[in-house]
Amino acid sequence: MEAWGPEGCPYQAPIIGVVRLVIKRGEAINTLSKADPYVVGNFPGTIEKFQTTTKYNTLFPEWNETFEAFTTRRGGSVNWVVYENELNQKGRELGTVKFSWKATPFEWVHFKRAVTFKGQQKGNLFFSLVWLPLLPLSHPLSSRLNYLPGESEVVLFLHIKRCRNLHLLQTIPYSIPKQRIIRRYSVQVLVGTQNDRTKPRPSECPNYSKRMTFFTTRKCLMEEGVRIVVMSNWIKKGQCHLSMEHLSAGELNVPLSSGLMSPRSTTENRETASIEITTALLAIKNQDLEDQGDDKGKGKESANAS
Incomplete structure (x- = not known):
């Protein structure tokens, strides 16, 4: 491992x-x-x-x-x-x-x-x-997360590797010249009441390479999942939601939607804002x-x- x-x-x-x-x-x-x-x-x-x-x-x-x-x-x-x-x-x-x-x-x-x-x-x-x-989820004691009791403890590892085309989530007023705008992007991950955030960086494709760890429960992951929010100058610009199916898929390239606007795409390349992550789940044996x-x-x- x-x-x-x-x-x-x-x-x-x-x-x-x-x-x-x-x-x-x-x-x-x-x-x-x-x-x-x-x-x-x-x-x-x-x-x-x-x-x-x-x-x-x-x-x-x-x-x-x-x-x-x-x-x-x-x-x-x-x-x-x-x-x-x-x-x-x-x-x-x-x-x-x-x-x-x-x-x-x-x-x-x-x-x-x-x-x-x-x-x-x-x-x-x-x-x-x-x-x-x-115990890995492939372990006989916890072969599938669905079979664990709701309060069983689960450790979620999430590795943010790279963000792509975050500028597509950014709206700039026409009265402000684009060259005067310094976009500082950060990524916030929320699991239940827990949250972790990367440092703001002035890049449209920041290579964060940050690993995050969350102690949670099976019930929390099944019902709430994981929410990833992209911030630009501390204002929410886009977000995506990961369910249990996503978390067990390993490496992902997840497109981001936005609460303020839909992701724009160019007519030539059909680009969308996305984030590359790797996930891993480990279960702790349920016991008092x-x-x-x-x-x-x-x-x-x-x-x-x-």
């Missing part, structure tokens, strides 16, 4: 799963006085990083923040750093958290790890991890993946074992 990943984070190995991390809370993070802590670190088995929000004036911060990233390995060893937020300065280090984790598919593991600074313990950090293997907390059932046993 091609090594997909967010733009700016190239992967040297194929992605084999998704790690889901929940940073829950801290305990006595600073032993001297109240602090403004936040946590920075990388995910086990991946090159991607995360950063929590800052909790102000507290010794017992409550984060309850969830992060997700693709992995090329099942687990690994990591070092996280707890900083104190300081205005107009780099955060002051309060301590580090070290741990190793070998993932078991679909099983939450709850951790309580010490925050240490210069060999002395300064508090504890509570967090949970689960590893979700990515809700974090039950570190005081219930298997979660409590995992916390004690760790």
Whole structure:
């Protein structure tokens, strides 16, 4: 499988799963006085990083923040750093958290790890991890998307390769000379409530080569599909809609329609505005993946074992 990943984070190995991390809370993070802590670190088995929000004036911060990233390995060893937020300065280090984790598919593991600074313990950090293997839609467990329950998780990869003849979607008043118009085009992709946008570029055929990733559900893709909107100077000029049949077709050259006007075509070449994309779908096995907390059932046993 091609090594997909967010733009700016190239992967040297194929992605084999998704790690889901929940940073829950801290305990006595600073032993001297109240602090403004936040946590920075990388995910086990991946090159991607995360950063929590800052909790102000507290010794017992409550984060309850969830992060997700693709992995090329099942687990690994990591070092996280707890900083104190300081205005107009780099955060002051309060301590580090070290741990190793070998993932078991679909099983939450709850951790309580010490925050240490210069060999002395300064508090504890509570967090949970689960590893979700990515199953191609050809896998026996998810041979067809139609057979999966509606709330089954699906990962959509979409690679925007090239746009053609975007100027055909642009209307220019006759009172303005064409040479004075700088058209800056961008492409926005919407999947349910999620959206991602390319950077505006002054080209009628921009070669974006941008990869986008969306975590969604089978129900969302079946009912809503994917909407691709072309923007010109931040005004919508054209759009197209991809259904599940399109998404399973691989490489596409999709013509764009417009909410403002129909795509114009020249009499010689019959050109239309279009966008070239590559799509891929991966399904996550449907299972109760809700974090039950570190005081219930298997979660409590995992916390004690760790």
